[in-house]
Amino acid sequence: MLKVEHVKTGYDGVPVVHNASLQVEQGSIVALVGSNGSGKTSLLRAVTGALPIMRGDILYKGQSIAGVKSFKLVEMGISMVPEGRHLFGKMSVRDNLLMGAYSVRDKGEIEKRLQSIYKLLPRVEERQRQQADTLSGGEQQMVAIARGLMSKPELLILDEPSLGLMPKLVTEIFEFIQRIKDSGVTVIIVEQNAVATLEMSDYAYVMQNGETVLEGTGQALLADEQVKKAYLGG
Amino acid sequence: MSVFLQGLYEGIINGSILALIAMGIALVWGVMNILSFSQGEFLMLGMFVSYYANRLLGLDPIVAMPLSALVLFVLGIIIYKLIIARALRGPILSQRLITFALSMVLVYSAQLFFGAEYKTLPNPVKFSGTIDLGFLTIAKQKLVPFLLALIVAGLLFWFLRYTRMGKAIQATSMDRYAAGLVGINPDRAYTISFALASAVAGAAGCALTYYYYLYPNVGATFQLWGFIAVAMGGFGSITGAFLSGLLMGIADTLTGLYVNTAIKYIGVCVVFLVAVSFRPKGIFGK
Numbered sequence: 001m002l003k004v005e006h007v008k009t010g011y012d013g014v015p016v017v018h019n020a021s022l023q024v025e026q027g028s029i030v031a032l033v034g035s036n037g038s039g040k041t042s043l044l045r046a047v048t049g050a051l052p053i054m055r056g057d058i059l060y061k062g063q064s065i066a067g068v069k070s071f072k073l074v075e076m077g078i079s080m081v082p083e084g085r086h087l088f089g090k091m092s093v094r095d096n097l098l099m100g101a102y103s104v105r106d107k108g109e110i111e112k113r114l115q116s117i118y119k120l121l122p123r124v125e126e127r128q129r130q131q132a133d134t135l136s137g138g139e140q141q142m143v144a145i146a147r148g149l150m151s152k153p154e155l156l157i158l159d160e161p162s163l164g165l166m167p168k169l170v171t172e173i174f175e176f177i178q179r180i181k182d183s184g185v186t187v188i189i190v191e192q193n194a195v196a197t198l199e200m201s202d203y204a205y206v207m208q209n210g211e212t213v214l215e216g217t218g219q220a221l222l223a224d225e226q227v228k229k230a231y232l233g234g
Numbered sequence: 235m236s237v238f239l240q241g242l243y244e245g246i247i248n249g250s251i252l253a254l255i256a257m258g259i260a261l262v263w264g265v266m267n268i269l270s271f272s273q274g275e276f277l278m279l280g281m282f283v284s285y286y287a288n289r290l291l292g293l294d295p296i297v298a299m300p301l302s303a304l305v306l307f308v309l310g311i312i313i314y315k316l317i318i319a320r321a322l323r324g325p326i327l328s329q330r331l332i333t334f335a336l337s338m339v340l341v342y343s344a345q346l347f348f349g350a351e352y353k354t355l356p357n358p359v360k361f362s363g364t365i366d367l368g369f370l371t372i373a374k375q376k377l378v379p380f381l382l383a384l385i386v387a388g389l390l391f392w393f394l395r396y397t398r399m400g401k402a403i404q405a406t407s408m409d410r411y412a413a414g415l416v417g418i419n420p421d422r423a424y425t426i427s428f429a430l431a432s433a434v435a436g437a438a439g440c441a442l443t444y445y446y447y448l449y450p451n452v453g454a455t456f457q458l459w460g461f462i463a464v465a466m467g468g469f470g471s472i473t474g475a476f477l478s479g480l481l482m483g484i485a486d487t488l489t490g491l492y493v494n495t496a497i498k499y500i501g502v503c504v505v506f507l508v509a510v511s512f513r514p515k516g517i518f519g520k
């Protein structure tokens with residue numbers, strides 16, 4: 001479904017990702033792990049059209065999407081929940097969700113999606129009138145994911161969805177992601193919580209200094225000595 | 235009492251033009267963090283559209299108003315695409331000052347094409363005369379800026395709150411990056427905002443020609459007061475800009491009336507200083 005081929009990207013002409021390649025099969029969960037600053041977020045930004053591709057190519061359903069702007073990718077079925085949530089702070093939860101369906105014009109369809117999200121996440125419904133920036137961190141994260149789902153993506157990209165959440169909520173978020181996958185959505189996930197992420201993933205890549213250096217099934221990487229030492233605390 | 239009422243009324247009229255300029259500045263600042271120093275020049279161009287519509291076609295400013303708004307809307311789009319969008323990719327200082335350079339270009343171009351002398355509408359206008367309420371005499375033409383300010387404020391409010399594009403503009407102003415991620419074209423939202431502000435100034439310029447002379451540099455004063463109104467209203471708050479514009483017009487006129495015309499600007503400055511010292515972020519600032 002998605003193929004990243006030897007991509008180099010960065011900020012203001014300075015590369016931070018030098019050579020990243022990965023492949024994502026339809027219907028799978030693929031994890032991207034690596035230490036802080038290894039370039040995971042930057043790679044995802046390049047995939048979603050927010051950073052320029054300096055070298056290499058990105059193929060989505062066999063078609064190059066290098067240089068395609070974020071807003072167009074949404075219409076093509078790619079949705080990203082960015083690191084740091086990036087909710088529309090002064091809008092209500094409900095309006096945030098509605099903005100998530102910006103590319104949809106059919107009001108009935110939008111309402112249908114809203115109701116199905118509320119069914120999945122009753123706590124989001126309870127908060128629907130509240131201003132987004134007054135939500136707790138965990139609630140914000142839920143809303144961010146929910147907003148990302150409103151465009152009914154075929155490929156959902158999640159950058160650190162459990163950042164700053166207490167363990168109980170982390171488990172909840174992971175269960176929720178599993179359910180999203182089960183509904184047929186392909187998922188790419190970046191996480192600090194390496195063990196839980198690898199356990200859940202069908203396939204995974206390890207990034208180091210702007211390069212994808214290791215790959216394998218989640219189980220294989222969990223067993224890998226090198227990975228254990230670097231990311232799983234021994 | 236009737237002198238006071240008359241002064242109040244005149245003040246609101248004068249303030250209406252400031253309010254219109256200020257709403258445009260607030261919109262552009264709120265959405266894209268650009269200080270729109272060229273708003274006064276868009277007003278000036280709107281006045282020239284009205285002037286030529288009157289001179290060549292004998293039109294009244296109210297009739298020429300949609301044309302003026304349209305011309306300035308299109309010009310706003312062109313200027314955004316050619317100049318502002320590029321500056322936004324540059325360093326912060328050029329983002330802040332680009333419209334300043336633009337305003338000078340517009341003033342000198344106007345001098346070149348329209349001449350530097352003062353002009354008034356050459357053909358008589360149909361919408362004129364006065365309404366005498368006993369305690370208040372209303373010159374009909376002077377109602378135009380006030381009604382326009384009310385209508386524009388209402389329309390902007392409605393547009394930003396209830397339309398798809400308006401919501402996209404609000405979302406983009408809160409978080410440009412996230413806007414792109416949900417499928418909004420942020421560049422389009424910026425373009426429309428800039429063009430709308432420009433169209434509002436164009437319509438205001440049209441209304442102004444009913445009773446004000448025009449010349450290439452006419453925008454400068456309105457621009458300056460417009461900025462002060464925006465600062466007083468709380469940067470980025472359109473409602474704040476609207477109300478502060480009216481308030482400044484009232485302060486200006488009443489000082490002129492009761493103190494001395496020569497120092498009437500001081501009244502405005504005092505109101506501004508008092509407002510800002512009690513609420514440094516502006517009356518409506520958060």
Ligand SMILES: Nc1ncnc2c1ncn2[C@@H]1O[C@H](COP(=O)(O)OP(=O)(O)OP(=O)(O)O)[C@@H](O)[C@H]1O
Pocket residue numbers: 011016034035036037038039040041042043083
């Ligand atoms: N906006 C930016 N401008 C310049 N450099 C940046 C910018 N954002 C990130 N970088 C740099 O790019 C490199 C990779 O950062 P990136 O955020 O992609 O890493 P990451 O793997 O997502 O890290 P983390 O796990 O901490 O989120 C870092 O050295 C960082 O300093």
Ligand SMILES: [Mg+2]
Pocket residue numbers: 040041042083159
């Ligand atoms: Mg990151």
